[in-house]
Structures are given as C-alpha cells and as structure tokens.
Amino acid sequence: MKVIIIGGGQVGSYIAKLLLENNCSVRVLEKRESVLDKLKRMFPEDIIIGGNGTDPNILESSGVMEADVVAAVTGADETNLVAATIAKFEFNVPRVIARVNNPQNAWLFNAGMGVDVAVNQADFLAHLVVEVMDLKNILTLMKVDRDNYSIVQLIVDSQSESVNKAVRDLGIPKNTLLIAIYRGEDIIIPHGDTIINGGDKILAFADEEGKIRINELFGSRL
Template identity: 55%
Template sequence: MKVLIIGGGQVGSYVANILAKHECEIRVIEYREEILKKLRQEFTSDIIIEGDGSDPLVLEQAGIATADVVVAVTGADEVNLVTSTIAKYEYGIDRVIARVNHPKNEWLFTLEMGVDVKVNQAELLARLVVDEIDLKNILTLMKLNRGEYSIIQMNVAGGAKADGAMIKDLDIPEKFTFIAITRNKQVLIPKGDIQLLAGDHILALSDDDSQKVIQKLLG
C-alpha cells in the first residue's frame, strides 16, 4: 500500500515509522528545515519530499497520482483541508485522513471537502472522559464505512445482565450483530438459543451508539 503523509512533525513521523514497519510504501512531505533534519535521520532520502503539502506540484513530485491513502497531519488546518480536497477530487484518492488541530474548524472536515476520516484530538480526549463505554472491556479492531461501524471485541463480565441469558432474550440494538463467540478456546456461532456466559469473548459488528447499549448488557 502506498501512503502519502503531509506533515513530518511528531505526528507525521510517528505515523510514517509505524507504516514503514508494516512494509507500506511511504512518502513524507515537509518544508520546515529543522523538521527535515530530523526526518533525514530517520528515513532515506527517497521517502522525504521537501515542499508545501498543499502545492499540487509538490504532491505530484511525491507521487500522489499513484497513492492509495493520503494522510494530512500538519499543524495547520487550512493545509490539511486543501490537501484533502485536492487528493480526493483531483486525484481520486480512495481514503483521505485529515488531522483537525482546532476543534472550531471540525465542521469543515467533511466528505464534501474530501475528508473520509477526521482525527480531532480534542474530541478523542473528551470521549475518554465522558463516554460511558468501558474502554478496557471494548477493543476496536477495525473501523468500517468511513468510521460509522466498527468490528469490536469484548468480554461478558460476571454478574452482567447478559451473563446466563440467551441471545434471543436480550434487547440487542438493530445496528449490533454478533459475529462469533469464543468460549474455552472453542468458537461458537452466535444463534438465538446460545446462552452467554461470564468470560465469553465476543466478536461483533456495531455502530458507536450500540456499543454503549451493549456495554450495559455485557459489562
């Protein structure tokens, strides 16, 4: 997979290192000399593209025409937004991910502007504080459908409402679907007459709102 990263600061370089370890083909665009010096210590010269990530000529030089994913993570929202729009509508990039630095600008980062996934760090921190979901018991394995649905893994806790109950007797949200149940190293196909037990490992497809409901049943 070919990934073009706009912004080589702390976030951009961290993302680049992770993707490189997963054998992705990466390019990093950066214009600040002090950041470029650090990048040159971590990556080979063919990975680093010097220039403005919102400049179409620089994007062309970095190979955006053949990129699978564009990740715009500069510290300037306007650059991330312009780059996203160019990537989506000029080059037809399938997946465009953009960083939101200032929460007040989040409303601009939409599908219409070319952003498939927006990462708002302030919102993520707030969710950690106010979200009812027990993050220790729900592990998000994969985001689907532009982030609306997730494949999640969770456990049935002892004394939970679902402990000892059959699936058909639980008030399961419409947007939640059991995929598999693992019990004592055996995989069970989730059917209505399957009884859930404490310690069961659940693999499921769910939207964010349904996760809150399910947490109350299983947690």
C-alpha cells in the same frame, strides 16, 4: 499499501514509523527545513520530500496518483483541508484522512471538502477521558459525524469464536475496518492472514451494525 503523509512533525513522523514497520510504502511531505533535517536522520532519505503538501506539483512528484491513502496531519487546519481537497478531487485518492487541530474548525472537515475521515484530537481525548462503554465489550473512542460510524476499541475474550482464526475467516462486515491490533508491546496492521489471539486489543472503524457484529465475534461465547 501506499501512503502519502503531509506534515512531518511529531504526529506525521510517528505515523510514518508505524507504517514502515508494517511494510507499507510511505512518503512524507514537509516544507520546514529544520524538520526535514530531523526526518532525514530518522528515515531513509528517499521517503522524505521537501515541499508544500498543498502544491499539486509536489503532490504529484510524491506519487499521489498511485496512493491508497493521503493523511494530512500538519499543525495547520487550513493546510490539512486544502491538501485533502486537492488529494481527493484533483488526484482521486481513495481515502483521505485529515487532522483537525482546532475543534471549532471540525465542521469544515467533511466529504464535500474531500475528507473521508476527520481526526479531531480534542474529541478523541474527551472520549478517552469519559470512557463511554458501548455494548458489552466495546469502548467508543470517537464518533465520526457521518453515517453513525465510530472508532472503537475492544479486547478479544479468550473464549471468543475469533481466537486462533485468520481475519479473512471471521466474516467481518463490509462496512467495518480493523485498523490495528495491539498485542503486548507490538502494533499489528491486520491483513487477511493475521491470526487473532485472546487478549488482543483491537482498534476498529464501524457503523452501528458493525459494532454489534464485532462485539459478537470478539466477545465471550458464554
């Protein structure tokens, strides 16, 4: 998977680290010289690109035309929104994710502006504090204001039908995406051949029907 990350601060560098550990192709765009120096000490220099992520020429030089995902995660909402719009409508990037810093700007981050998924940190944290339980095993972390989708977390029951099976054999619904598997101290980006273990903590993106199905898949059969 090829990912372009716009913004090399704490959020962007952390995402880059996780993706590189999972063998993804990554490019990080950053315009601040002080941050660039830090990034070059953290990562191979060939993945770091100096420049403004809202500049189409810089984006093109980063390989955005071949990217599967663009994640605009700077600390400035206007930068993230402009970068998302350019990535989606000028370069036809399949999936564009944008960070929302100011909750009052969240309404701007929509499909019409090129944003497929808006990550509203304030909303995310609020849901973590409230810990709203959904169905039997699923904790809803964040509602996505489109088509009843949510980012959810669940723990695989040791007696579930999914244990010791590969992801490709589980019949995951088409409109559901397994984002990550937390296994002890490890974070796994799931692929078709990833084997599910009892006790795995799974982060998923799903609509209402998808949540019902994965609750059945990963919950107890008793």
